Structure formats: C-alpha cells, structure tokens
Amino acid sequence: MESPGGGAEARARSRQYDYGANSNLVVNTGSRPRCAHHEPTGEPQTLSGRIRARSFGDRAVRAKPPGLEEKRGRSRGKTARDAASADLPHRDAKRMRRGSVRHEDSVLSLAHDALYKPRTRATRTAYEALLSVIQQQLGGQPLDVLGDAADEVLAVLKDDRTRNPDKKKVIEKLINPVSGQMFHQLVSIGKLITDFHDAVNSAGVPSVDGTDMPLDDDIGITVEFEEDEDEESNLYQGPTLDVQDIDAYWLQRKISQAYEDIDPQRSQKLAEEILKVIAEGDDRDVENRLVTLLDYENFEEMMSNPRLAPILEQLHATRASAKERQKNLERSIRDEAKRLLNNDSAGTDGARDSKTVDIKSGWFKGQRQLLDLDNLSFHQGSLLMSNKKCELPPGSFRTPQRGYEEVHVPALPPMPYESSEKIVKISDMPEWARPAFAGMTQLNRVQSKVYDTALYKPDNILLCAPTGAGKTNVAVLTILQQIGLHMKDGEFDNTKYKIVYVAPMKALVAEVVGNLSARLKEYNVTVSELSGDQNLTKQQIDETQIIVTTPEKWDIVTRKSGDRIYTQMVKLLIIDEIHLLHDNRGPVLESIVSRTVRQIETTKEHIRLVGLSATLPNYEDIAVFLRVRSDGLFHFDNSYRPCPLAQQYIGITAKKPLQRFQLMNEICYEKVMAAAGKHQVLIFVHSRKETAQTARAIRDTALANDVLPRFLKDDSASQEILCAHAELVKSSDLKDLLPYGFAIHHAGVLISTATLAWGVNLPAHTVIIKGTQIYNSEKGAWTELSPLDAMQMLGRAGRPQYDTHGEGIILTSHSELQYYPSLMNQQLPIESQFISKLADQLNAEIVLGTVQNAQEACSWLGYTYLYIRMLRNPTLYGTLSCKSVG
Incomplete structure (x- = not known):
C-alpha cells in the first residue's frame, strides 16, 4: 500500500535535482584527482637533485631600483615630447604652483573669451601674426574684441565649403575692407594654424567618460604636481584626521x-x-x-x-563661552599693545611707565588698534558710485533696442532772469582792471553773480558751474583782486605776493600759462609753468608772480621745508577742477588744502582759497573743506549752461566682443547721419590710429549707401577748397579723407582724441564719445574713461553763438549706463580717496615737521575732506555714526 506521504516525498526527491538546489555544489569527476600535481599535499619532500651548490646567487644582478628608473624614463620621455611639440598650454601649466591661477590680460596673452587657444609654438606664432593683422584693421581695441574677431576669421578661413572670393567678402564684413594682398596673407596664416578644429572641439566639451575636459590655464585651474621622494619622506606618515570626527x-x-x-x-x-x-x-x-x-x-x-x-x-x-572669548580677545589686544609699547620705547633713554602715558604726550593709554587701510579704501577709484539710484530730469526716457538701450535726457531750459539780476559790463569795471578783459563787452550771468565777491572781497570762493560757463574769467577776477591790493599811485608792486594756479593736466597748465600771460601783460606779471616737464630755479621763482602747476608738483614743493620761504609768500591758491577729489589723484589735493589751512592757522597770515568745479550734488561738503562761508559759495546747475545740452546715453547689451564692436560702429554711423548736412559733428575716440579708421569706416559706409553728398555737395566751393588743401597735407589718411568732408582735426565731421577737449576751444553742435574703454599704460590694462575727460568732452557740445542747444552722445557698455547719467546730471557725490594714501601723506607731514605726535596726527586728519565725508556718510566709510558737521 502506498504511504500517505508518498506524494510529498516524490516531490522532494525530484526537487533535489533542480538547478537551484545543486548549482553551488562541487562535483568531483572521476577523471580529475582532488589534488593536482602542482598543489602541496602537506607531506615532507626532499630537494635532492633539484638544486646545486653552484646555483646559489646565479640570478643576482646589479641594478637601480626599478621604480626610480621607470620614473626617470617617463620624465625623460615627457621632456623630449615637450621639446618636439612645444605644447604651450601644458608647459605653462607646469610653471604654475598649486591652486587656482588666473592670468591678467597682457598685450600678447589671449582674451578670456577667445575660443581658440594655440597649442604649439608654431601655431602661437601664426596666431600672433593674425592678431597683428586684425589690429591693423580694427585699431587699438581690447583683447577680447581682437580674440573674438580672430575666432570668426579663422572659422571662415577653415571652412572648406566656401570659395576664396566669398571668404573675402565675409571677412570684410567682420574686420573692414581688406586688400587682395592682405587677404592672401590671412589665408597663409590660416594654413599655418593646424590645431584650430581640435581647440574648438575640446573647448567646453565633456569627455567620453563623462568627466569635464581640463580647463585652459588662462581661465584658472588647479594643477597637481608629483612630489619629490625626499620631500615625501619628511612628511607626516601617521594616521590622518577626519574633520567630521x-x-x-x-x-x-x-x-x-x-x-x-x-x-x-x-x-x-x-x-x-x-x-x-x-x-x-x-x-x-x-x-x-x-x-x-x-x-x-x-x-x-x-x-x-x-x-x-x-x-x-x-x-x-x-x-569657551562668549564671556571667556571676549576676555581672551581683550587679553590678546593688551599683550599686543604692551609689545608695541616696549618696542617703541626700546630705543629711548629708558622705558616709559604706562601709567604716565596720556594723549597730550602722543601716547595712548590702553590698547591700540590696527586698521587695514587697503580694505577701507575704494578700489573703484573715480568710478565709485555711492548713490543707489539716478533720478533724471523730467522728460527723460529709455528706449530699448536690439542689442542696446538708449537713455535720452532733454536739454534743460535756461534759468529765467531774476528781477535784481544784472549783467556786468566791462565798461563798469575799474579802469585798471579792464585790460585783462580786452575784446569782451560784458560778463555772462555766472561771472556777473560772482563779480563783487571775486574782485572786491578777500573771502574764499567755491564756484560750481557747468563746463563752458567761463570759470577762467572768475579766476582772473580773483587774481586782479590780489594785484589791486599791491597797487599804489597806479603802479603795481609785484614783489610782495605770489599766486598759485593748480590745474589737473599738463596740457591745461600750458594753456593757462599762455592765456594768463597774454591777459595780464599790462600788469608786468610773470606767469611760469611748474610741472613734471618744466622746473624753475630759485631765481626764476623769485621773478615769477603766478605759478601754474599740477597738484603733484605743488605737493612736492610744499613738502620741502627748505621751500617755505616761497610758500609763505603765496597769497592766493586757485584749484581748478576741484572735483578731482573723487579721482585717484584726489588725496594730493586734500593734502595741499589741509597743509595750506594749517599754515594759515599757524602763521596767522591769510591765504585766499578759490575752488573751481563742475556742478556736483554735495558742493556744501567741499565748501566746508575749503573753509568757504555762505557768501562765497556759488552753485549753478545745468540750466545756467551757455548752450543747453541734450544728452543721449547708449548702453550696448550684446554679449560677444566683436558684435559689441560692430554694433558700436553702426550706432556711431547712425548718429552721425542724423546730424549730417545740418550740424558739425565731433567724435572722440581713444587712440590716434582709431581716428583715421573711424573716419574711413563712416565714409565707406556712407559711400556704400550712396549718402555721401549729405556731408559735402559735389559742386560746392568747400569741396574745391578741401581738395586743394588735401594735396598739401602730409598725412596719407588725412589726404584720403579730407575731400569728403571727413577729417582729423577738421570742422566737418571731426574725429579726435581727448587732447582736443583739453586744448583749443573748438565746439561742435553734436559730440559723440565712441566707447568709454581706454588703455591705461600705468596699469597695463583697459579701464573706464575718467570722469574728468568725459565731462570735458561733452563740454564741447554746443556753440553759444550759433546753436540753441547742443547734443552729447556717449556710447558705452550697458553696465555703465547708470554711471555716466549720474555723472552728468549732478547725481554722483564726490567722495574722498584719501584712505588709500593715508600712510604716505601722514609720513610726509611727519617728515615736514607739522605732525610730531598722535594728537597732532588726529588734528591733521580733521583738516581733510575724508573727515568731512566720514561725518556725512559714516556707513560708506565704515565709521561709527556721529553728528554731521555744520
């Protein structure tokens, strides 16, 4: 009889043969013994017959460690490969130390935005030749523009599907028209650059295994080096510390x-x-x-x-608790103060008792604090914007365009005359003062309001007025006031005084010397220049009544104790463009004024201070700095400008450098065409080479669009005159451009550099500043145009005799679209840059002997413009809030 559990047992027996049950079992076959012949059995075995006595040491060899030899072999192979291929990026990477490395732009280095980077010495030489050709075509442009243009040109040259004539047309659209010879030169250079496609394909493309490709060394990478074995042996070899533990x-x-x-x-x-x-x-x-x-x-x-x-x-x-940390900090500060005190007193006749230290002797009780002046200073320099927003006059509007944005500021209507306001005529002036204003019939509104204070009172003056308001004539009035004090019986005693006129630039110094020499000739006054290029002997200084100098030169003179005999004879100090305080050169002006004010208080001899400035919002702070009372403070906004100024600010929003450059050329052409045939146009660029290139680009574009007659009619007498004079011109560029009404320093469409703005007064209805990036040779980099130059350039817009208003246009980047409207519309406060030069200026006072202890140093600091601005705006300068000055 079948067992009741037979079914279950049958299933169990059948399941034991399943794959899952016996897949991990080891089966010994009959043909394979359990222990192979080469496996040890554990039984003792004899070595008899297997080895011989002579065989001992027969395999010993003399050799160096294999790891060291292998390492040296790799190093020699790598050196040979580097020498053969001259792999520039890899070689430069070897020169770096560990960490993130970032290169500054230089003339030969590539721009950060450039796509192509040469990899060998041969391709780098070819690439530099390509950049040189492009620079000839585009002029002195920043490196990012040249690098982007080189990428575009190489992409065209490396396109095998395009024929050479078509390539030439595309390249001419990129870098202006090129001759056939230059195009063949570009083609030859393109053939020498053999790694263009490799560089383009590897730029920013992830590798096959998913990791990013190594970045170029110009951008900044972390470079690992192999450590020397001797150095590694000296390192700590113990267990490492895990920060998380x-x-x-x-x-x-x-x-x-x-x-x-x-x-x-x-x-x-x-x-x-x-x-x-x-x-x-x-x-x-x-x-x-x-x-x-x-x-x-x-x-x-x-x-x-x-x-x-x-x-x-x-x-x-x-x-430690918060209280303990505070106690430890105070203890460390006291210890540091004691150490400094002991070091300072070590060279004296005996150690100073800390109990006798007080402020009167110049030694402070308690702790001393160390200030990081570099962190407190403004690294933006003259580009510092302490205003959070810019409020433009009513009627201003913005217009977004493709690739750029425009800001339009209308011209302010002239300020209506007051009932008590009158214009001073030259015939109403004292007879002895009239020769200084020969050729003039009357003063303008600004000069008439300042007339009484300038000519008849010895009070300090601060005049803030727009460019072109005639501030030089106000300076002449103050000079006449000083000359009149030494007039007796119609004769002038010019040995009792000296006048110093501080101008910001050497070119302006020379212009002021010529102007004052001609106007004051009747008074037997000698006007001399004192600048970096022109020095005066002691005899010349004795014979000179008016010294025209730069801030740096006069600062050097006043620092020397031996020249005090000359500085003590100064009765009038005129500072032109005093808003230079906001510039990196501002600390020099602060030092001059503070030194002069302290001299006045020490000697009790009055020196009249006269400040001439453009319109600015915080003029009251500068008035306090110059010790100007309310009756000597004169402020005139843009409504007092002799010729009202309409302003346009165009910010380029395009990202690619070459596209920005081309767009700027197009906008400049459009603005010139808007005034062509109606008004004179003055275009400011920032290099001599770019003057001719800009004029040629506008002429060629107008010729292609068949609008050239709008600049100069074909049958006009002006064209015949220009053609005749063009034959006499030595400059090939000017000879080519002059017959078309375009010129460099010519009155049709004039393209010039900033030197014209500071030189001859040659106004035009429309002034265009083409770009605000200018190369600074001192820093070796491209920087923004200085506010002083920008204001002077736009000051040339408008001719009071012919125009009802002028027009100023600034082409800049979109990031600067708030700065320049703030600058030109009294929205940019003048801040102090004195902290950056505080140590140098204090050392100068110590050497001069005017500061001898800490108390005098604090007192001297109270005479600076920095002290006034710290009280006005403590948050900006990182100081504690306190009451403002009155």
Whole structure:
C-alpha cells in the first residue's frame, strides 16, 4: 500500500535535482584527482637533485631600483615630447604652483573669451601674426574684441565649403575692407594654424567618460604636481584626521582610549587642562607641560600629529563661552599693545611707565588698534558710485533696442532772469582792471553773480558751474583782486605776493600759462609753468608772480621745508577742477588744502582759497573743506549752461566682443547721419590710429549707401577748397579723407582724441564719445574713461553763438549706463580717496615737521575732506555714526 506521504516525498526527491538546489555544489569527476600535481599535499619532500651548490646567487644582478628608473624614463620621455611639440598650454601649466591661477590680460596673452587657444609654438606664432593683422584693421581695441574677431576669421578661413572670393567678402564684413594682398596673407596664416578644429572641439566639451575636459590655464585651474621622494619622506606618515570626527568631546574620547581605566570626570578635567596649556603657552613650553601631564608614552601616541595642535587650539576657542572669548580677545589686544609699547620705547633713554602715558604726550593709554587701510579704501577709484539710484530730469526716457538701450535726457531750459539780476559790463569795471578783459563787452550771468565777491572781497570762493560757463574769467577776477591790493599811485608792486594756479593736466597748465600771460601783460606779471616737464630755479621763482602747476608738483614743493620761504609768500591758491577729489589723484589735493589751512592757522597770515568745479550734488561738503562761508559759495546747475545740452546715453547689451564692436560702429554711423548736412559733428575716440579708421569706416559706409553728398555737395566751393588743401597735407589718411568732408582735426565731421577737449576751444553742435574703454599704460590694462575727460568732452557740445542747444552722445557698455547719467546730471557725490594714501601723506607731514605726535596726527586728519565725508556718510566709510558737521 502506498504511504500517505508518498506524494510529498516524490516531490522532494525530484526537487533535489533542480538547478537551484545543486548549482553551488562541487562535483568531483572521476577523471580529475582532488589534488593536482602542482598543489602541496602537506607531506615532507626532499630537494635532492633539484638544486646545486653552484646555483646559489646565479640570478643576482646589479641594478637601480626599478621604480626610480621607470620614473626617470617617463620624465625623460615627457621632456623630449615637450621639446618636439612645444605644447604651450601644458608647459605653462607646469610653471604654475598649486591652486587656482588666473592670468591678467597682457598685450600678447589671449582674451578670456577667445575660443581658440594655440597649442604649439608654431601655431602661437601664426596666431600672433593674425592678431597683428586684425589690429591693423580694427585699431587699438581690447583683447577680447581682437580674440573674438580672430575666432570668426579663422572659422571662415577653415571652412572648406566656401570659395576664396566669398571668404573675402565675409571677412570684410567682420574686420573692414581688406586688400587682395592682405587677404592672401590671412589665408597663409590660416594654413599655418593646424590645431584650430581640435581647440574648438575640446573647448567646453565633456569627455567620453563623462568627466569635464581640463580647463585652459588662462581661465584658472588647479594643477597637481608629483612630489619629490625626499620631500615625501619628511612628511607626516601617521594616521590622518577626519574633520567630521572632531567635536567638542573628541579629546576626551582620545584620552579614554589612551588610559583604559580612567574615570570620566578625570578624563574631562585632563582634557580641559590640555586645552588650557595649548591656549596659553608658547610651543616649547606647551610640549614640556603636555609631556608632564600625559607621560611620554601617551604624549607620543596622542600628540605626534603636527596638525593636531592648531585644531585643539581652535577647539578650545569654540568651547569657551562668549564671556571667556571676549576676555581672551581683550587679553590678546593688551599683550599686543604692551609689545608695541616696549618696542617703541626700546630705543629711548629708558622705558616709559604706562601709567604716565596720556594723549597730550602722543601716547595712548590702553590698547591700540590696527586698521587695514587697503580694505577701507575704494578700489573703484573715480568710478565709485555711492548713490543707489539716478533720478533724471523730467522728460527723460529709455528706449530699448536690439542689442542696446538708449537713455535720452532733454536739454534743460535756461534759468529765467531774476528781477535784481544784472549783467556786468566791462565798461563798469575799474579802469585798471579792464585790460585783462580786452575784446569782451560784458560778463555772462555766472561771472556777473560772482563779480563783487571775486574782485572786491578777500573771502574764499567755491564756484560750481557747468563746463563752458567761463570759470577762467572768475579766476582772473580773483587774481586782479590780489594785484589791486599791491597797487599804489597806479603802479603795481609785484614783489610782495605770489599766486598759485593748480590745474589737473599738463596740457591745461600750458594753456593757462599762455592765456594768463597774454591777459595780464599790462600788469608786468610773470606767469611760469611748474610741472613734471618744466622746473624753475630759485631765481626764476623769485621773478615769477603766478605759478601754474599740477597738484603733484605743488605737493612736492610744499613738502620741502627748505621751500617755505616761497610758500609763505603765496597769497592766493586757485584749484581748478576741484572735483578731482573723487579721482585717484584726489588725496594730493586734500593734502595741499589741509597743509595750506594749517599754515594759515599757524602763521596767522591769510591765504585766499578759490575752488573751481563742475556742478556736483554735495558742493556744501567741499565748501566746508575749503573753509568757504555762505557768501562765497556759488552753485549753478545745468540750466545756467551757455548752450543747453541734450544728452543721449547708449548702453550696448550684446554679449560677444566683436558684435559689441560692430554694433558700436553702426550706432556711431547712425548718429552721425542724423546730424549730417545740418550740424558739425565731433567724435572722440581713444587712440590716434582709431581716428583715421573711424573716419574711413563712416565714409565707406556712407559711400556704400550712396549718402555721401549729405556731408559735402559735389559742386560746392568747400569741396574745391578741401581738395586743394588735401594735396598739401602730409598725412596719407588725412589726404584720403579730407575731400569728403571727413577729417582729423577738421570742422566737418571731426574725429579726435581727448587732447582736443583739453586744448583749443573748438565746439561742435553734436559730440559723440565712441566707447568709454581706454588703455591705461600705468596699469597695463583697459579701464573706464575718467570722469574728468568725459565731462570735458561733452563740454564741447554746443556753440553759444550759433546753436540753441547742443547734443552729447556717449556710447558705452550697458553696465555703465547708470554711471555716466549720474555723472552728468549732478547725481554722483564726490567722495574722498584719501584712505588709500593715508600712510604716505601722514609720513610726509611727519617728515615736514607739522605732525610730531598722535594728537597732532588726529588734528591733521580733521583738516581733510575724508573727515568731512566720514561725518556725512559714516556707513560708506565704515565709521561709527556721529553728528554731521555744520
């Protein structure tokens, strides 16, 4: 009879043969023995017959360690490959130290935005030749523009599907028309650049395994180096520290591991003692005390890691309470103050008693503080914007365009005349003062309002007026006031006084010397230039009544104690363009004024201070700085401009450098065409080479669009005159452009550099500043146009005799679209840059002898414009809030 469980047993028997049940079992076949012949059986075996006595040492060889030889072989192979291929980026990377490296732009380096980077010496030479050709076509442009243009030109030259004539047309659209010879030169250069496609394909493309390609060294990468074996042997080889394992009780756990049966309270107390020892003692004392605490074996086990001590010191600081941290900080400051005090008094006849130290002697009680002047200074320089927003006059509007944005500011209507206002005529002036205004019939509105104070009073004056308002005539009035004080019986005694006229630029100094010499000839006054290019002997200074100089030169003169005999004879100090305080050169002006004011208070002899400035919002602060009272403060906004100025600010929003450059040329052409045939146009560029290139680009574009007659009619007499004069011109560029009404320093469409703005007064109805990036040779980089130059350039817009208003246009980047409207519309406060030169200026006063202790140094600081602005705007300067000056 069948068992009741037979079905289950049958299933179990069948399941034992399933794959899942026996897949991990080892089956021994009959043909394969369990132990192979080469496997040891564990039984003793004899070596008889297997080895011989002569065979001992027969395989010994003399050789160097294989790892070292392999390493040297790799190094020699790498050097050979580098020499053969001259792989420039890799070679430059080897020269770097560890860390992120970032190169500054230089004339030969590539722009950061450039796509192509040469990889060998041969391709780099060819690429530099290509950049040279492009620079000839585009002029002195920033490196990003040249690099972007080179990428575009190379992309055209490397396109095998395009024929050479078509390539030439495309290249001419990119970098202006090129001759056939130059195009063949470009083609030859393109053939020498053999790694263009490799560089383009590898730029920013991830690798096959998903990791990013290594960045170029110009952008900034972390470079790893192989360490020398000797250096590695000296490094700490013990266990590493995991930052995540270290907490407030990490040291207690280490102590518990070192001392197996230690009590938890004893472990905590020992940890606190260790932290206290590390925080208080010097290195040698700490080591000795720790050995005493821990015993040598435990010290060696716990403290052998050199990275442990600073971690424990920081751990002790974090475990301390807020009160303890404050106490430790105060103790460290006191210790540092004692150390400095001991160092200062070490060279004297005896140590100073800290109890006798007081402010009167110039030594402070208690602690001293160290200030990081570099962090407190404004690294933006003249481009500093302390205003958060710019409020433009009513009627202003913005117009977004493709690739750029325009801001239009209408011309302000002239300020209506007041009932009591009258214009001073030259015939109403004293007879002895009239020769200085020969050829004039009357003064303008600004000059008439300042007339009485300037000519008849000795008070200090601050005149803030728009460019072209005639501030030079106000300076002449103050000079006449000083000359009149030394007039007796119609004769002038010019040996009793000296006048100093401080102008910001050498070119302006020469112009002022010529102007004043001609106007004051009737008074037998000698006007001399004192600048970096022109020095005066003591005899010449004795014979000179008016010294026209730059701020830096006069600062040097007043620093010398031996020249005090000349500075004490100064009765009038005129500072032109005093808003230069906002510039990097501002500290020199602050030093001159503060030194002069202190001289006045010391000698009790009055020196009249006259400041001439453009319109600015915080003119009251400068008035306080110059010690100007309310009756000597004159402020005139743009409504007093002789010819009202309409303004346009165009910010380029295009991202690619070459596209920005081309768009700027197009906008410049459009603005010129808007005034062509109606008004004269003056275009300011920032290099001599770019003057001719800009004029040629506008002429060629107008010729292509068949609008050239709008500049100069074909049958006009002006064209015949220009053609005749063109034959006499030596400049080939000017000879080519002059017959079309375009010129460099010509009155049709005039393209010039900033030198014209500071030289001859040659206004035009429309002034265009083409770009605000200018190359600074001192910094070796491209920087923004200085506000002084920008204001002077736009000051040439409008001719009062012919125009009802002028028009000023600035082409700039979109990021500067708030700065220039703020500058030209009295929205940019004048700040002090004195902190950046505080140490130098203080040292100068100490050497001069005017500052001899700390109290006098603090007193001297109170005479600076920095002190006034700190009181007005303590947040900007990082000082505590206090009451403003009155």
